[in-house]
Amino acid sequence: MxxxxxxxxxxxxxxxxxxxxxxxxxxxxxxxxxxxxxxxxxxxxxxxxxxxxxxxxxxxxxxxxxxxxxxxxxxxxxxxxxxxxxxxxxxxxxxxxxxxxxxxxxxxxxxxxxxxxxxxxxxxxxxxPLFRLLAERKGAEADPRVFVYAAGGYYYPGKDNTALRQEMRSYVGRGYTVVKMKIGGASLDEDQRRIDAVLEEIGDEAQLAVDANGRFDLETAIAYAKMLRQYPLFWYEEIGDPLDYQLQAAMADFYPGPMATGENLFSHQDARNLIRHGGMRPDRDWLQFDCALSYGLVEYLRTLEVLETLGWSPRRCIPHGGHQMSLNIAAGLGLGGNESYPDLFQPYGGFPDGVRVEDGHITMPDLPGIGFEGKSDLISVMRDLAE
Structure with missing residues (x-):
């Protein structure tokens, strides 16, 4: 072998x-x-x-x-x-x-x-299936039901708030209970109008998360926090530079709601430093480390060990990336869920054919490995490379 x-x-x-x-x-x-x-x-x-x-x-x-x-x-x-x-x-x-x-x-x-x-x-x-193999190696029982949220809300040429509302409505219509949009690529006032439009559209059918993609300096981060804290957001994500732990720690004084970060931290040492110095709160904040960007599952297992020693549950981890690898990790190791891109980055994002979102969750199919063979558009590309 x-x-x-x-x-x-x-x-x-x-x-x-x-x-x-x-x-x-x-x-x-x-x-x-x-x-x-x-x-x-x-x-x-x-x-x-x-x-x-x-x-x-x-x-x-x-x-x-x-x-x-x-x-x-x-x-x-x-x-x-x-x-x-x-x-x-x-x-x-x-x-x-x-x-x-x-x-x-x-x-x-x-x-x-x-x-x-x-x-x-x-x-x-x-x-x-990988998720069952991971659970067995951990001595646990896999839960094939995984929380997923819909990531979108990007800036797009000619995209107005009507189109943004339609996009978010489509996600809710497909079974998602949390949707995410981008902020920080426009003025604060314009972003607030965008947020108001989405919240008016989804009402109490879903929660909204916002993502600044590390754009803000401390002054801007605080200004946005003061605006955002009036809303019942699912989280305020990646506020400043991912390695500016001092900025992240300072935000707890201005934003009482959940915050999320970690997708641009690439090792268990970086994860440890975030928890040590970034002021993250294990009762409400979320960690978004992505194994596909951070040395893989072998390293992600080390990251989970670090989090456990520092008092964090794996349930506070919802990885970035929207791929089936993290879905398997979530189901096999008991994470809090996974990101999803319903309409973007295809054929790599999304779920195997026939998998549907119901009440914000999907159920993992029993496919060997990660399950790529169950996604017809993706496996055809993969087999072109291998065969």
Missing amino acids: RIIDIREVTKPIASPIRNAYIDFSKMTASLVAVVTDVERDGRRVVGYGFNSNGRYGQGGLIRERFRDRILDADPDTLRNDAGDNLDPHRIWAAMMQNEKPGGHGERSVAVGTIDMAVWDAVAKIEGK
Whole structure:
């Protein structure tokens, strides 16, 4: 049993949308296939992975560093003790040889993309959905019902408040009970009018979260907080620079409602520093670490251990990214839920065919691995790379 190839292709996921910081007109993503010599049901087992939106494809790093470290390793060192499956932790260690600590930047995305594909392969070799495999390894029972919220509300050329209302209404109509919109890409007054329009549209059928994408300095963050605290928001997200823990800590004095951050923190050390110095409140705030951007599930397990030692429940974690990997982690490890992009970043976002949102939740299907084979538009792209 061994990995015989790792393939990468960089794909466009471009869209004429923008948030407070970037536009997505040139956005790309890396798609990876980890090809094994194992066969199940007459087909070679291939694990698939891709990086989350908002960070560009990492083909250079994957091909020049991390791929060859795995392929050059002794296959015996990449298997579990029983020798009947691959070991994601040992494969991760092989990838990270000769890498200095710190400076997580882009390499965390490259490693996280390969790690996703490795876990997909491991669960397929076991013949189990990844979420059930994770729960078994934890000694717990998986809950296939996962909370999801609809992320959207981007700035778009020519998009007025009527179109914004229609977008949010469509999410509520599809079963979501929490919807999210962008702020910080317009003036405070204009953003307030946008928020008022959405709240008038959704009424008491759903809650609204807002996301500043790290745009604000302290003065602007406080001004928005004073405006936002009149509303019953689900959360106020990524207020300032993700590494400005002092700014984040200061916001607790001005915003009593729930806050959320973490999607641009890429290691368990960064997560630990956020909890130590960012003033996050475990009774109401939310953590959005995304395994696909932060060295993968192997590292995410370390992050969960750090959170536990600091008094945080995994239920306070709702990962960024809107992908099926985090859905499996949420179901298998008891997270609070997952982000969802109902209309964006396809075919990578969303759920397997036939999965529907009901009362803000989806139910995970029993598909081997991460479940990519259940999403017809996505698996066709993946198999083009592998086969």
